[in-house]
Amino acid sequence: MTNNDLNADLRTAVGELCSRFPGIYWRELDKREAYPEEFVRALTDAGYLAALIPEEFGGSGLGIAEASIILEEVNRSGGNAAACHAQMYSMGTLLRHGSETQRRHYLPKIAAGELRLQAFGVTEPTTGTDTTQMKTTAVLHDDHYIVNGQKVWISRVEYSDLMLLVVRTTPLEHVNKRTDGLSVLLVDLAEAIGHGMTVRPIPAMINHASTELFFDNLKVPVKNLVGVEGQGFRYLLDGLNAERILIAAECVGDGRWFVERASSYARERVVFGRPIGQNQGIQFPIARAHVDIEAADLIRIRAADLFDNGQSCGAEANMAKLLAADASWEAANVAMQTFGGFGFAEEYDIERKFRETRLYQIAPISTNLILSYIGQHVLELPRSF
Numbered sequence: 574m575t576n577n578d579l580n581a582d583l584r585t586a587v588g589e590l591c592s593r594f595p596g597i598y599w600r601e602l603d604k605r606e607a608y609p610e611e612f613v614r615a616l617t618d619a620g621y622l623a624a625l626i627p628e629e630f631g632g633s634g635l636g637i638a639e640a641s642i643i644l645e646e647v648n649r650s651g652g653n654a655a656a657c658h659a660q661m662y663s664m665g666t667l668l669r670h671g672s673e674t675q676r677r678h679y680l681p682k683i684a685a686g687e688l689r690l691q692a693f694g695v696t697e698p699t700t701g702t703d704t705t706q707m708k709t710t711a712v713l714h715d716d717h718y719i720v721n722g723q724k725v726w727i728s729r730v731e732y733s734d735l736m737l738l739v740v741r742t743t744p745l746e747h748v749n750k751r752t753d754g755l756s757v758l759l760v761d762l763a764e765a766i767g768h769g770m771t772v773r774p775i776p777a778m779i780n781h782a783s784t785e786l787f788f789d790n791l792k793v794p795v796k797n798l799v800g801v802e803g804q805g806f807r808y809l810l811d812g813l814n815a816e817r818i819l820i821a822a823e824c825v826g827d828g829r830w831f832v833e834r835a836s837s838y839a840r841e842r843v844v845f846g847r848p849i850g851q852n853q854g855i856q857f858p859i860a861r862a863h864v865d866i867e868a869a870d871l872i873r874i875r876a877a878d879l880f881d882n883g884q885s886c887g888a889e890a891n892m893a894k895l896l897a898a899d900a901s902w903e904a905a906n907v908a909m910q911t912f913g914g915f916g917f918a919e920e921y922d923i924e925r926k927f928r929e930t931r932l933y934q935i936a937p938i939s940t941n942l943i944l945s946y947i948g949q950h951v952l953e954l955p956r957s958f
C-alpha cells in the first residue's frame with residue numbers, strides 16, 4: 574500500500590466516524606459548554622488518538638503526517654479536534670523524555686483509552702507568552718515536590734486523568750540561562766484536585782473546557798518528574814514542531830469546511846434572479862480562500878515529511894501553522910460574508926466554526942511569536958525579546 578492509499582483510506586475512515594457526529598451534535602455541546610465525551614470515546618476506541626504511540630506500547634506507530642490527517646478530517650467534518658488534540662502532542666514529551674518505568678506504565682493505558690493525557694499546563698496569568706518568567710514553583714521535599722502558583726487557560730483538565738505541568742524548580746536568580754531550571758511534572762489529576770489543586774472553569778467565546786488552576790502546597794511524587802530536573806524548557810521546545818503541524822492541519826480542515834459550505838451556499842442561494850456565486854464579488858473571495866488553504870496545506874505536508882524523516886523542520890512547522898491559521902480565518906470571514914445574515918444563525922454552524930477557528934491566531938502560539946521565530950531563527954535578524 575502506498576502512502577497515498579493509506580492516507581486516502583485513513584481520510585475515509587475518519588470521515589465516516591465523524592459523520593456520526595453532525596453539526597447538531599457540536600451545536601448542542603456548544604450551547605451547554607459540554608465536553609464531547611461520546612466523540613472522544615469513539616475516536617479513542619478506533620485507535621486514532623494513539624496514532625503517534627509506538628506499537629510496542631499499544632499504539633499504531635504512525636507518523637505526524639497521518640496523525641495530522643486525522644485531526645484535519647475531524648475539523649473538515651465540522652467538528653472540533655481541540656477537544657482531544659493535546660493527547661497527540663503532549664504524549665510525545667512522555668515518550669521521548671519519560672523514564673522506562675513511566676513509559677511502560679502510562680503509554681499502554683493511554684493507547685487503550687484507560688487513561689487520558691489531555692492537559693498541558695504552561696501559561697500563567699501574570700507572565701503569558703514569556704514562559705521562562707513563570708512563577709509556579711516546585712520545591713523538592715523528601716520524596717515529593719511541593720507545588721505553589723497559578724496557571725491560566727489550561728484546557729481539558731476536567732476531562733483528563735493526567736496533566737503535564739511545567740514548573741520552576743530552580744529560581745531564576747540561581748540559573749545561568751533563563752531557560753534553565755524549569756521542569757515537567759506528570760500530575761495525577763484525581764489525586765491532585767482537592768488536595769492542593771483547585772480548578773476553576775473559564776467561561777469563554779468557544780466551548781474549549783479551559784480552566785484556571787491554583788496550586789497551594791500540592792504534593793507531586795518525585796517519581797512523576799519527567800526527564801531531568803531543570804531541563805523542562807528543552808522538552809517543551811522539543812514538542813512544539815509536532816504541535817504546530819497538527820494545529821496547521823486542523824486549520825486546513827476548518828478552511829476546507831468553510832470553502833465547501835460557502836461554495837455550496839453560493840451555488841444555491843438565488844438573489845436578484847441569479848445564484849449569488851455567479852457574482853464575482855462572491856465567487857472570487859471563495860476562490861482566493863481555496864487557493865490560500867491549498868498553499869498552506871503544501872507547506873504543512875512538507876513540514877510533516879521533514880518531521881517524519883527526522884530532519885529539522887522548525888521553520889516549516891511554524892510557517893505552516895501561521896499560513897494555515899491565516900487561511901482558515903480568511904475562509905471563515907468569506908463564508909460568513911457569503912451566508913449573509915444566515916451566517917449568524919446557529920443552525921448553519923458558520924458562526925460556531927468562525928469563533929472556533931479564530932483561536933488559532935492566538936493559541937497555542939500567537940502569530941506574532943511565530944513571526945518573531947522566523948525573524949530571529951530563520952532570517953537571523955536581531956533578537957527582540
Ligand SMILES: Cc1cc2nc3c(=O)[nH]c(=O)nc-3n(C[C@H](O)[C@H](O)[C@H](O)COP(=O)(O)OP(=O)(O)OC[C@H]3O[C@@H](n4cnc5c(N)ncnc54)[C@H](O)[C@@H]3O)c2cc1C
Nearest residue numbers: 693694695696701702726727728781783936937939941958
Ligand atoms: C481557549 C484557549 C485555550 C488554551 N489552552 C491552553 C492550554 O491547554 N495550556 C496552556 O498552557 N495554555 C493554553 N492557552 C494559552 C495560550 O497558549 C496563550 O493564550 C497564548 O500563548 C498567548 O499568551 P497570552 O494569552 O498570555 O498573551 P500575552 O503573552 O499576554 O500576549 C498578548 C498579545 O501580545 C502579543 N505579544 C506579547 N509579547 C510580544 C512581543 N514581544 N512581540 C510581539 N507581540 C507580542 C502576543 O502575540 C499576543 O497577541 C489557551 C488559550 C486559550 C485562549
